Amino acid sequence: MAHILVVEDEQPISDLITMNLKLVGHTYSKAYTGPEAIETLKQERTDLILLDVMLPGLDGFTVMEQIAPLHIPVILITAKNALADRIKGFELGADDYIIKPFEILELLARINVVLRRNDQTPASFLCDAVEVRFAERQVRVDQEPVDLTAREFELLEVLIRNRNIALSREKLLELAWGYDYAGDTRTVDVHIRQLRRKLGWEDRIKTVFKLGYRLEVQV
Amino acid sequence: MRFWHKILLAVLTLFIAALDISVIMVMKKSWQLNMESEKKRAASEQLLIANNIYENLDSIRARGNPLTSVLLASVAESYGDYYRRQGIGLELRENGRLVYPQPDGGAAAPEEQSIRLSMPLPDPYQHIELSYQREIGGLYEQQQELNRFFVMINWIAGPVLAVLLFLLIRQLTKPLKQLSETTRTIAGGDYSNRVNLHSKDEFGELALNFNRMASVVEQRITDLSDMAEEKQRMVDNLAHELRTPLTSMQGFAELLTSANLDREDQMKAGSYIRSETVRLKNLAFKLLDLSVLRHRLPELADVKVARLFAAVGQTERLRLEENGITLQTDSSIRAVRGDPDLLATFLVNLIENAIHASAPGSTVRLLAYHQEGEAVLEVRDSGSGMTAEQSKHAFEPFYRADPARSRIHGNAGLGLSLCRQIADAHEARIELHSVPGEGTAIRLFLQLYNN
Numbered sequence: 001m002a003h004i005l006v007v008e009d010e011q012p013i014s015d016l017i018t019m020n021l022k023l024v025g026h027t028y029s030k031a032y033t034g035p036e037a038i039e040t041l042k043q044e045r046t047d048l049i050l051l052d053v054m055l056p057g058l059d060g061f062t063v064m065e066q067i068a069p070l071h072i073p074v075i076l077i078t079a080k081n082a083l084a085d086r087i088k089g090f091e092l093g094a095d096d097y098i099i100k101p102f103e104i105l106e107l108l109a110r111i112n113v114v115l116r117r118n119d120q121t122p123a124s125f126l127c128d129a130v131e132v133r134f135a136e137r138q139v140r141v142d143q144e145p146v147d148l149t150a151r152e153f154e155l156l157e158v159l160i161r162n163r164n165i166a167l168s169r170e171k172l173l174e175l176a177w178g179y180d181y182a183g184d185t186r187t188v189d190v191h192i193r194q195l196r197r198k199l200g201w202e203d204r205i206k207t208v209f210k211l212g213y214r215l216e217v218q219v
Numbered sequence: 220m221r222f223w224h225k226i227l228l229a230v231l232t233l234f235i236a237a238l239d240i241s242v243i244m245v246m247k248k249s250w251q252l253n254m255e256s257e258k259k260r261a262a263s264e265q266l267l268i269a270n271n272i273y274e275n276l277d278s279i280r281a282r283g284n285p286l287t288s289v290l291l292a293s294v295a296e297s298y299g300d301y302y303r304r305q306g307i308g309l310e311l312r313e314n315g316r317l318v319y320p321q322p323d324g325g326a327a328a329p330e331e332q333s334i335r336l337s338m339p340l341p342d343p344y345q346h347i348e349l350s351y352q353r354e355i356g357g358l359y360e361q362q363q364e365l366n367r368f369f370v371m372i373n374w375i376a377g378p379v380l381a382v383l384l385f386l387l388i389r390q391l392t393k394p395l396k397q398l399s400e401t402t403r404t405i406a407g408g409d410y411s412n413r414v415n416l417h418s419k420d421e422f423g424e425l426a427l428n429f430n431r432m433a434s435v436v437e438q439r440i441t442d443l444s445d446m447a448e449e450k451q452r453m454v455d456n457l458a459h460e461l462r463t464p465l466t467s468m469q470g471f472a473e474l475l476t477s478a479n480l481d482r483e484d485q486m487k488a489g490s491y492i493r494s495e496t497v498r499l500k501n502l503a504f505k506l507l508d509l510s511v512l513r514h515r516l517p518e519l520a521d522v523k524v525a526r527l528f529a530a531v532g533q534t535e536r537l538r539l540e541e542n543g544i545t546l547q548t549d550s551s552i553r554a555v556r557g558d559p560d561l562l563a564t565f566l567v568n569l570i571e572n573a574i575h576a577s578a579p580g581s582t583v584r585l586l587a588y589h590q591e592g593e594a595v596l597e598v599r600d601s602g603s604g605m606t607a608e609q610s611k612h613a614f615e616p617f618y619r620a621d622p623a624r625s626r627i628h629g630n631a632g633l634g635l636s637l638c639r640q641i642a643d644a645h646e647a648r649i650e651l652h653s654v655p656g657e658g659t660a661i662r663l664f665l666q667l668y669n670n
Contacts, residue, residue, distance in 0.1 A: 015491065101462055
């Protein structure tokens with residue numbers, strides 16, 4: 001997975017983001033000020049930067065100007081939803097932005113989109129005897145190909161991208177089937193059952209009481 | 220039409236009209252006088268001629284010759300020839316009948332440009348009438364020459380006058396132009412522009428008053444924009460203050476309920492939710508205090524300094540101990556006039572700020588003393604201090620000199636705003652002295668109770 005630099009001066013927010021990154025398998029570094037961020041970037045190979053606009057020392061925009069030659073994708077985190085800030089961010093080459101307060105799943109989704117756009121997503125995912133190849137949309141168990149329907153594969157991908165986080169049935173419908181799908185949440189249950197059976201993941205895909213499902217993988 | 224155009228045209232018109240009218244009147248008078256003197260001359264000449272003819276006729280009659288028409292004509296002719304050379308025509312009529320010159324000969328001069336006088340000869344020749352006609356073409360010519368000269372002068376004087384007036388008026392209305400230009404730039408938004416005019420006339424006065432007005436307007440505008448800026452900053456800050464704890468509370472709660480966290484992370488998430496809740500609570504209460512204070516009058520009473528200090532010390536005892544800081548109180552006055560609760564809140568807030576700014580082991584001093592007729596309450600620390608820029612904003616809501624540090628303490632950045640409001644409620648002055656690295660002293664100047 002990717003190595004992400006989190007530049008955020010608020011300790012709680014910084015910890016919140018990094019805890020989530022850790023859950024879904026990313027590695028991270030933290031910086032609390034602009035100069036610190038620039039210093040870290042000089043020393044570490046970084047795939048993505050989550051950058052707060054309001055920073056002590058140098059603000060986020062100045063940091064962006066200074067690190068532009070590195071061509072590292074940037075997602076701006078801003079407490080202001082001012083249009084001017086967003087436009088300035090995009091002009092400076094930001095890949096996306098997210099406004100506080102944000103939902104974790106939204107942040108993770110945006111991170112995935114930006115990573116995919118920059119070809120930074122891993123080609124495959126390995127767990128137990130299961131190997132998932134995203135590009136080929138193939139799944140193997142013990143090297144044997146397993147036949148998954150398109151929808152099952154979508155669901156599996158969503159679970160993997162948000163692993164260790166419980167996803168409600170509604171959220172899964174939205175992410176794997178699309179916003180406009182008018183199906184029943186029981187459809188999700190049926191597909192989850194299929195996945196568990198086909199991959200032998202009865203214990204990996206947990207039912208979280210009152211919430212939904214969670215793919216549990218060692219972090 | 221511009222003002223100087225109007226002045227130029229008005230003055231030019233008036234001047235030329237006045238000049239022309241007076242010149243025309245003078246010319247008319249001179250014409251009249253000339254005519255009169257010509258007429259007088261003509262009259263006296265006619266009289267002289269008449270007398271001469273009379274004498275001639277007398278002497279003819281004395282010689283016994285009868286007075287025939289032919290004789291009359293020949294007498295008249297001798298004069299007539301002489302005077303004709305001087306441009307004077309003579310006519311002699313006997314009983315209304317023309318005897319000289321012959322009706323056919325001697326062209327009569329044109330009637331308009333001559334003076335014509337007729338008179339009978341003295342007795343006994345009253346039936347003989349002498350007509351005198353004098354050419355005054357020269358006079359007319361002279362008058363015409365004058366007219367021509369007058370028109371020429373007009374043609375020359377007009378433009379010369381116009382040019383001189385133009386230069387003069389331009390010079391005189393220069394201040395107006397300057398004023399107008401300045402007002403235009405001010406209207407365009409440059410409130411710092413002033414009229415640079417130092418004359419002692421009305422324009423100078425106007426410029427002076429104008430500059431005064433511009434200064435007042437500029438001051439107002441600056442005040443207003445400062446106020447608007449402060450308000451905007453407060454709203455921005457409030458939004459930030461709310462978003463940050465809300466984001467982390469929401470996020471950590473989500474994590475706790477939905478994520479597969481280990482024990483350590485669960486503890487961490489829980490404690491963040493708690494500390495951010497405390498932060499929001501502090502913010503809410505401070506905002507509430509501020510708004511209550513805005514609508515409440517202080518209950519002024521005799522506040523015993525010793526009791527006030529003891530209460531404040533008691534409230535802050537725990538926090539002081541936790542941070543390893545000593546509170547040293549020193550009072551040289553017995554009492555101050557104020558609201559005991561508000562003054563306690565005031566001091567508690569300042570002491571908390573002092574604790575945050577100070578290193579463990581240092582001392583915060585709480586002082587009350589008398590200075591130039593006022594009672595002073597002072598909180599002094601030897602902590603990190605603030606720069607001049609930081610001091611300037613210190614009393615603004617949500618302003619933090621050291622954001623990272625004060626957030627650790629769950630500080631909302633409203634303490635000093637509250638202090639300022641308490642001071643305002645007491646109509647008391649508040650002063651802040653701070654030197655980076657040396658410490659901060661904040662003084663409240665209250666009325667002495669015994670006064």
